[in-house]
Structures are given as structure tokens and as C-alpha cells.
Amino acid sequence: MTDAPPETADIRIEDFLCFAVYSAGHAFNRVYRRPLERLGVTYPQFLVLVALWGEDGVSVGRLGEALSLDSNTLTPLLKRLEAMGFLTRRRSHEDERRVVVALTDKGRAAKGEAGDVMRCVFDAVGLPAPQFARLTGELRALRASLERAAAAA
Amino acid sequence: MTDAPPETADIRIEDFLCFAVYSAGHAFNRVYRRPLERLGVTYPQFLVLVALWGEDGVSVGRLGEALSLDSNTLTPLLKRLEAMGFLTRRRSHEDERRVVVALTDKGRAAKGEAGDVMRCVFDAVGLPAPQFARLTGELRALRASLERAAAAA
DNA sequence: GGCGATCAAATCGCACACGATTGAAACCGC
């Protein structure tokens, strides 16, 4: 009936799933901030690097697909990462519309430092691996539902 | 070991809990956008209204505590809601440092329209109420862990 | 081969988030 349990007459924002997701996201951002300072990148920039460590040499669009972001967000972010020397942006030859994003040596090397960062965050989460994976899966399903609904509208 | 399942040699951002939370948050934002257009507010502004429907006449600090936001984010947001006539901001008489935020008639009336909005979103989530509540609780616990870790650092 | 539709990235404008700083009010120990 509502985003909160349906019967709540008195509204408590803590019972809203959307708020739980919203505030957990901010909390992640805050936990990542400190360890990422050593790398010199922001949390969204770090996510872009993670995506590229998984699949390098992709177009802006493909990257946006992986991250659920559009070029209006990615273009300036990628320009900052390029200015810092983590990656390069080059027009594709086969299709001049596309811009191919590729890690530099520095960008690949950062993967090593990232281990420490992720160890930090894993400790902060403090969840055993199975529950960790289950929660991740449930959120992925939630996102899929929401995206389906947003596309239908 | 990492934010992803520890053994993954090939990195997949989809396996990161932080990313699952991050992208689910964006998905919520996108689902809320359309229904909230009729109300004329953004998703964060809506969350402020939800918080005030639960507890009206509170200071900026108290509101920030409920929403995990600071005055640097809330002040401009509250000014916009005030300009739109949803609430008032007045210096407290007992303590001149505080600014008390209170809903106007329009702000209270919006609670009626919000029912439709939340029905929309609940359908988009498509989860039975018990799982809904459980997931909310798990995320609340996750946030608490992350905030504890961030405070310790 | 030519032209409208489509597609990819960039650009623009606005609204969050948040670290850092500022300024004013209240508190506190003496």
C-alpha cells in the first residue's frame, strides 16, 4: 500500500525501504571517503575504476550501462580521471560516435591499492560472506524491479 | 576480504554490495521522480516531508539526525520547500541558535497526495510486506555498522 | 547516393551531498 509497512498510521521514515537504501548508500560513501583519499579519487570515480578493472577498453555507453549512469554524469567524471592519469578517452575508429575508455598503467596499478580499501570496507560492513552475497543479490533484484517499473512508466 | 566475494579474481562490479546499494538508490530516485512531479518536489525533498509528517516542529539538526544529513545539505533544501510553501523556518525563542522547521497547511495536505506516490513505488518494488520489512531492517543494520566504522576512523 | 531517423557523447542547468569554514548564541568553570 505504501513504501512503509501498509498499516502504519504514524509515519516513521526509518520504516521506508527507499530511505533505508538511500541512507545506506550515503553511509557507504562516507566509509569509502577516507581510504580513497590515499588513492586520490571519489567514491563514484572508484566505482568507474572497478568497472574498468572488470572490463577495460569499453565505450562510455557500455560503462554507463554497467553503472546505471548516463553520459551527462560520466563525461565530466571520466575527464577528471583522465586528467589525473588513470585512463584515456579516444574516439573509436570503427564508429566515430563512440569514445573508448581505457586504463593507463597508473589506472591498472591502482587495483593493487584498492585491495586495502576494500578490506577496510568489508570490515566496516561486518557481515559474513554468505549474508553479504544474499543481501547483494536481493538488492540487485530490487533494482531490476525498480528499473522495470521506471521503464514501463 | 573485499567488498565483493573474497575469491573473485575477475572483478565484477555487480558483486559489490556497495554498488548494489548505490544503484538501487538511484533506481528508487528514478521511480519516485515521475509521481513526485505532480507534487512538485524532488525525492530528497519528499523524504524531508515524510520525516516532518512523522515529527513536526523540529530543529534543522534534529531533522538532519533523522535523515543522516547535515545543515550544509538541508539548509538550501529547506529554503526551497519554504519558498514553495510547504513549511516555515523560524528561529527558536528558547535557543536562538536553533531554527525550527514546521509544516504549513499545504505541507500537511501533501500527505494525502503522498499516498498515491507511495502506492506507485510499493507496486514498483513488488515485494511482499514481510520481505519488504526484513530487507529494510537488514539495510538499517548495515547503515548502523557503516556509521559506527566511519565514526571510529 | 541521398536523406530522414536513430544513436552516441557532450553540454547545460538545477538540485543534492559533503568537507571545511564562519558567525552567532549558549554553556561552563572559575
Add this chain to the structure above:
DNA sequence: GCGGTTTCAATCGTGTGCGATTTGATCGCC
């Protein structure tokens, strides 16, 4: 009471997100 500390909100600068639009390249249909 009075000066230092703490608290509260506001301000500033930077970096996302995202709707809307623009620019340029490709595709499709003839």
C-alpha cells in the same frame, strides 16, 4: 559575570546525478 569552549545553522567550493537539448556520425529505406 566573564572568557574559552561547544553547539547550531549558514555559507562556500567541488563533485556528482539527471532531465533536456545539441552536435556529429551512422543507419535504413528508397
